[in-house]
Amino acid sequence: MGRIQLTGQGRRRLQGGHPWIYVDDIAGGEGEPGELVPIAAPDDRPLGWGLFSTKSKIGIRLVTRSAKQPNRSFWLERVRAAVGLRKELGLLHDAGACRLSTGDAEGMPGFVVDRYADRLVVQSGCQGSDRMRDFLVELFLEVLPFEVAGVYERSDSATRKHEDLKPSVGWLSGSAVEQIEIKEPERFGFPRLSYEVSLVGGHKTGHYLDQRENRTEVARFADGKKVLDAFSYDGLFGIRAALCGAQSVLCLDQAQAAGERLLGNAERNGVLDRVRFEKVNAMHDLRDRANSDERFGIVVVDPPAFARNKREVEGAIRGYRELNRRAMSLVEPGGMLFSASCSFNIDRKTFVSCIAKAALDVKRRAKIFSIRGAAADHPSLANLPESEYLKAVYCRIEVE
Numbered sequence: 001m002g003r004i005q006l007t008g009q010g011r012r013r014l015q016g017g018h019p020w021i022y023v024d025d026i027a028g029g030e031g032e033p034g035e036l037v038p039i040a041a042p043d044d045r046p047l048g049w050g051l052f053s054t055k056s057k058i059g060i061r062l063v064t065r066s067a068k069q070p071n072r073s074f075w076l077e078r079v080r081a082a083v084g085l086r087k088e089l090g091l092l093h094d095a096g097a098c099r100l101s102t103g104d105a106e107g108m109p110g111f112v113v114d115r116y117a118d119r120l121v122v123q124s125g126c127q128g129s130d131r132m133r134d135f136l137v138e139l140f141l142e143v144l145p146f147e148v149a150g151v152y153e154r155s156d157s158a159t160r161k162h163e164d165l166k167p168s169v170g171w172l173s174g175s176a177v178e179q180i181e182i183k184e185p186e187r188f189g190f191p192r193l194s195y196e197v198s199l200v201g202g203h204k205t206g207h208y209l210d211q212r213e214n215r216t217e218v219a220r221f222a223d224g225k226k227v228l229d230a231f232s233y234d235g236l237f238g239i240r241a242a243l244c245g246a247q248s249v250l251c252l253d254q255a256q257a258a259g260e261r262l263l264g265n266a267e268r269n270g271v272l273d274r275v276r277f278e279k280v281n282a283m284h285d286l287r288d289r290a291n292s293d294e295r296f297g298i299v300v301v302d303p304p305a306f307a308r309n310k311r312e313v314e315g316a317i318r319g320y321r322e323l324n325r326r327a328m329s330l331v332e333p334g335g336m337l338f339s340a341s342c343s344f345n346i347d348r349k350t351f352v353s354c355i356a357k358a359a360l361d362v363k364r365r366a367k368i369f370s371i372r373g374a375a376a377d378h379p380s381l382a383n384l385p386e387s388e389y390l391k392a393v394y395c396r397i398e399v400e
């Protein structure tokens with residue numbers, strides 16, 4: 001078995017709370033790719049156990065601060081805790097969908113599990129989670145209170161290349177399906193909703209589960225409004241709004257397949273007469289519409305991450321400012337802008353300052369009345385700022 005010894009700085013960092021150890025903070029020792037190794041301080045005191053990487057700049061991802069070696073019952077407890085949270089959140093109902101593991105925040109570094117009705121989609125992001133994949137899947141199957149008909153792997157995220165891992169995609173077990181229908185029951189006064197997820201061809205693990213609660217929050221304001229849902233993917237901001245009485249919904253996205261699913265979803269929910277989709281470059285389209293007289297009661301902008309790494313931050317700040325300038329120009333006075341950023345390299349303060357500058361540019365008052373994050377089944381770890389990525393700003397747009 002391997003063992004890793006930290007430098008003094010590595011020890012201080014770990015004891016300061018952050019669960020990632022960078023290679024520069026490793027003084028010596030060895031481990032196999034993805035091995036669960038004991039971590040020692042410079043004076044040999046045990047500091048816990050973590051998943052070792054032979055390639056990433058993140059040399060170790062902490063699993064536990066206990067000196068005791070994690071065994072099967074340790075991991076079973078981790079999986080029980082993850083599933084238990086979703087149960088308490090009321091997300092394990094029949095035909096529902098939720099994130100069962102976010103990875104690091106659940107103490108299962110790099111291992112994401114989403115549930116779409118009776119199928120699981122797993123996504124592994126590091127050598128350690130690759131090594132533990134089959135074992136963790138087995139524990140999830142043991143703990144989940146329903147029969148799982150199939151497990152699909154979507155380990156194709158860009159972060160894998162930092163670990164020298166190739167994409168790994170395909171059915172691990174059970175019966176293969178391309179699409180699956182999700183049915184969310186009526187809840188907290190919001191009407192039931194059904195939608196199709198493309199497990200095989202969709203973005204991420206098939207769907208953007210993290211926006212579930214933001215969609216209902218936005219829908220609270222939708223009655224009688226004209227809604228613009230930009231970067232709509234399969235349209236659930238817009239469809240939720242239509243279900244809550246929006247007068248009309250225009251969805252914009254560049255992905256044709258998502259747009260087709262969007263129209264199917266609108267039909268499924270009986271709102272096709274009020275929902276339109278246009279396959280466009282939303283950045284250009286928003287600029288053109290802003291220059292026309294068209295105005296909306298609610299504008300939703302939920303673009304892909306503009307800053308996927310630190311080098312992209314400056315450009316992303318300019319991009320968010322420009323996007324929000326265009327979006328704000330399209331909001332009728334007293335209307336609402338919902339603006340999201342999923343770039344974890346842009347923190348909340350920086351994102352709000354992009355919105356503030358955009359408001360100044362277009363001579364509007366952006367009155368922020370709520371700032372939220374990802375849905376509750378996407379917990380972040382208090383001492384891992386990197387796990388809090390989604391910023392969702394709600395503002396009323398008023399005339400200066």
Ligand SMILES: C[S@@+](CC[C@H](N)C(=O)[O-])C[C@H]1O[C@@H](n2cnc3c(N)ncnc32)[C@H](O)[C@@H]1O
Pocket residue numbers: 207208211230231232233234235236237252253254255258280281282283302303304305342
């Ligand atoms: C974060 S996702 C949006 C998720 C969606 N709002 C939801 O609630 O599921 C970003 C979307 O932007 C789309 N996209 C990326 N660049 C675009 C562009 N320039 N114009 C239009 N759509 C774009 C992608 O196809 C993707 O569907």
